[in-house]
Amino acid sequence: MNPSLVFVGLSLLTWGIGEGMFFYFVPIYLEQLGANPVGIGTIFGFFGVMMLLAHAPSGYLSDRLGRRPLLIINWVLGFLATLLMSLASSLWVFVMGYLIYGLTASVTSPLFSYVTAARGNMTTGRAMTLTSAMFSLGMIFGPTTGGWIGEHYSLRTIFMVATGIFFVSLILLFFLRPQPRDKFAEDEGGDNLFTNTRYLTMLGVIFVVTFAMYLPQPLTPNFLKNVRGLTLIQMGWVGTVGCAGNFVLNILLGSLNARLGFVLGQASVASFALIIWRGSGIPIYMLAYFLLGGFRAARMLAFAQVRNLIHQAQMGLAYGFAETVGSLATILAPLLAGYLYDNEPASVYALSLFLLPTAMIVTLIFSPREKSKSGKVSL
Numbered sequence: 001m002n003p004s005l006v007f008v009g010l011s012l013l014t015w016g017i018g019e020g021m022f023f024y025f026v027p028i029y030l031e032q033l034g035a036n037p038v039g040i041g042t043i044f045g046f047f048g049v050m051m052l053l054a055h056a057p058s059g060y061l062s063d064r065l066g067r068r069p070l071l072i073i074n075w076v077l078g079f080l081a082t083l084l085m086s087l088a089s090s091l092w093v094f095v096m097g098y099l100i101y102g103l104t105a106s107v108t109s110p111l112f113s114y115v116t117a118a119r120g121n122m123t124t125g126r127a128m129t130l131t132s133a134m135f136s137l138g139m140i141f142g143p144t145t146g147g148w149i150g151e152h153y154s155l156r157t158i159f160m161v162a163t164g165i166f167f168v169s170l171i172l173l174f175f176l177r178p179q180p181r182d183k184f185a186e187d188e189g190g191d192n193l194f195t196n197t198r199y200l201t202m203l204g205v206i207f208v209v210t211f212a213m214y215l216p217q218p219l220t221p222n223f224l225k226n227v228r229g230l231t232l233i234q235m236g237w238v239g240t241v242g243c244a245g246n247f248v249l250n251i252l253l254g255s256l257n258a259r260l261g262f263v264l265g266q267a268s269v270a271s272f273a274l275i276i277w278r279g280s281g282i283p284i285y286m287l288a289y290f291l292l293g294g295f296r297a298a299r300m301l302a303f304a305q306v307r308n309l310i311h312q313a314q315m316g317l318a319y320g321f322a323e324t325v326g327s328l329a330t331i332l333a334p335l336l337a338g339y340l341y342d343n344e345p346a347s348v349y350a351l352s353l354f355l356l357p358t359a360m361i362v363t364l365i366f367s368p369r370e371k372s373k374s375g376k377v378s379l
Contacts, residue, residue: 003177004114004118004175004176004177005115005118005119005127005131007172007173007175007176008111008114008115008118008131008134008173008176009130009131009134010134010172011075011169011170011172011173012131012134012135012138012169013134013135013137013138014138014165014166014168014169014172015075015078015135015138015165015166015169016134016135016136016137016138016139016140016142016243017138017139017141017142017165018082018138018142018161018162018163018165018166018169019138019139019142019162020138020139020140020141020142020143020146020239020240020243021142021143021145021146021149021158021161021162021165022085022142022146022155022158022159022162023139023142023143023239024143024146024221024235024236024238024239024242025146025147025150025155025158025221025232025235026098027040027044027218027219027221027222028155028221028222028225028232028235029094029155029156030043030091030094030095031222032155033090033091033094034091035091036342037219037222037338037341037342038338038339038342039338040218040219040222040334040338041218041219041334041335041336041337041338041339041341042334042335042338043095043098043099044218044330044334044337044338045330045331045332045334045335045338046095046099046102046331047098047099047101047102047330047334048102048327048328048329048330048331048332048333048334049102049327049331050099050100050102050103050105051102051103051105051106051323051324051327051330052324052327052328052331053103054102054103054104054105054106055105055106055108055109055319055320055321055322055323055324055327056317056320056321056324057106057320058070058074058106058107058108058109058110058316058320059106059109059110059113059315059316059317059318059319059320059321059323060316060317060320061110061316062109062110062113062316062320063113063313063314063315063316063317066178066179067110067111067113067114067117067179067316068110068114068176068177068178068179070106070107070109070110071107071110071111071114071173071176072170072173072174074103074104074106074107074110075104075107075166075169075170075173076170077100077103077104078101078104078107078166079163079166079167079170080100081097081098081100081101081103081104082097082101082159082162082163082166083097083163084096084097084100085097085098085101085159086156086159086160086162086163088156105323105327106320106323108303108319108323109315109316109317109319109320109323110316111131112128112131112300112303112315112319113315113316113319114176114179115127115128115131116128116307116312116315117179117312117315118179123304124258124303124304124307124308125254125258125261125300125301125304126254126255128254128300128301128303128304129250129251129253129254129297129300129301129304130250130251130254131300132246132250132296132297132299132300133246133247133250133251133254135246136243136244136246136247136250136293136296137243137247139243139246140240140243140244140247141240141243142239142240142243143235143236143237143238143239143240143242143243144233144236144237144239144240145236146158146162146236146239147232147233147234147235147236147237147239148233148236149161150232150236151231151232151233155232193310193314193317193318193321196309196310198309198368199306199309199310199318201366202302202305202306202309202322202366202367202368203321203322203325204325204366205302205362205363205366205367206302206322206325206326206329207325207326207328207329208329208358208359208362209262209266209298209302209359209362209363210299210325210326210329210330210333211329211330211332211333211355211359212266212269212352212355212356212358212359213265213266213269213295213298213356213359214295214329214330214333214334215333215336215337215348215351215352215355216269216272216273216276216337216348216349216352217292217295217337218333218334218337218338219334219337219338219341219345219348220276221235222341223276223341223345223348224238224276224285226345227345227346228280228285230282230285234282237282237286238282238285238286238289239289241286241287241289241290242286242289242290242292242293243293244290244293245289245290245291245292245293245294246292246293246296246297247293248290248293249265249268249291249293249294249296249297250293250296250297250300252297253265253294253297253298253301254297254300254301258301258304258305258308259301259305259363259367259368259369261297261298261301262298262301262302262305262363262367263360263363263364264294265294265295265297265298265301266294266298266356266359266360266363267294267356267360268291268292268293268294268295268297268298269291269292269294269295269298269356270352270353270356270357270360271288271291272288272289272291272292272294273349273352273353273356274349274353275287275288275291276288276349277346277349277350277353299326302322302326303319303322305367305368306318306319306322308368309368336351
């Protein structure tokens with residue numbers, strides 16, 4: 001294996017520990033700081049706006065300036081944003097730090113461009129899901145620790161500890177080797193992204209699927225705490241199992257055909273919505289969050305399908321636009337979720353269970369089918 005992939009994995013593992021400590025508790029902390037459900041949904045929506053603004057420029061710059069410099073910039077930005085969140089004593093200062101943290105989502109384009117170029121003999125889907133699995137493995141250790149710290153000290157303390165962990169992750173990233181920039185040649189069969197109809201169609205699929213999968217997620221921690229009565233420690237247990245689901249489902253679905261894994265990831269999120277809505281008891285909620293791991297796996301497999309539609313020199317920009325479209329969905333979905341939750345919390349899950357099967361049908365109709373080495377088309 002390329003040594004740089006090892007350092008990517010270790011850095012993501014460490015970052016996952018830090019992010020896992022606070023990720024599930026952000027909506028609860030926002031509530032403590034004075035935000036109502038509509039306000040929380042709006043904040044998540046603006047978080048999506050920050051991602052929307054950052055992805056395409058980051059992808060373009062990674063193609064032009066190199067992937068390693070963009071990775072380091074994003075890691076530094078994430079460290080500083082978390083430091084600001086840890087120091088915040090008011091809602092608006094915290095939101096400022098949280099929105100800056102949203103800009104770090106732009107790391108996706110240079111990260112997966114870097115991983116794709118360094119993957120060696122691995123398939124694109126396998127390389128991406130293995131990389132994502134390292135992050136998810138780190139997140140397994142975060143929520144239980146974060147829940148314990150939040151219960152015994154304060155939710156603010158979680159962000160302080162995460163800041164220190166992020167610093168270690170940043171140091172590991174400096175061991176990555178630079179990669180040469182790919183040059184685009186028209187005679188190699190590449191098309192302009194904006195005239196590539198297969199790529200543009202896949203962007204539409206990504207929007208529909210991301211919106212449907214993200215809708216039940218933002219306010220579920222609030223639902224479990226306020227409606228189902230879970231404590232912060234119990235939520236930490238649930239979140240830890242959810243991170244384990246991210247790891248396991250990335251490994252399992254990443255071993256499949258990317259298109260098939262993409263569909264199964266959506267089915268897994270649909271199961272999450274159904275169980276949260278109708279289920280009862282800590283073990284059941286753990287199962288739901290385990291199945292939510294299909295969301296992260298599906299995102300990686302969407303990228304794997306995009307890679308087959310574009311030239312290698314376009315990877316950064318193509319991934320950037322794909323994430324921009326996905327971010328647009330994550331802007332709109334929390335706004336709708338906040339409105340629905342404020343009127344009837346359970347209605348978020350009812351609507352999700354209508355949208356997710358629809359998204360699966362859209363995927364089966366419009367996402368590209370892969371060809372095997374023998375030339376046969378597979379699901």
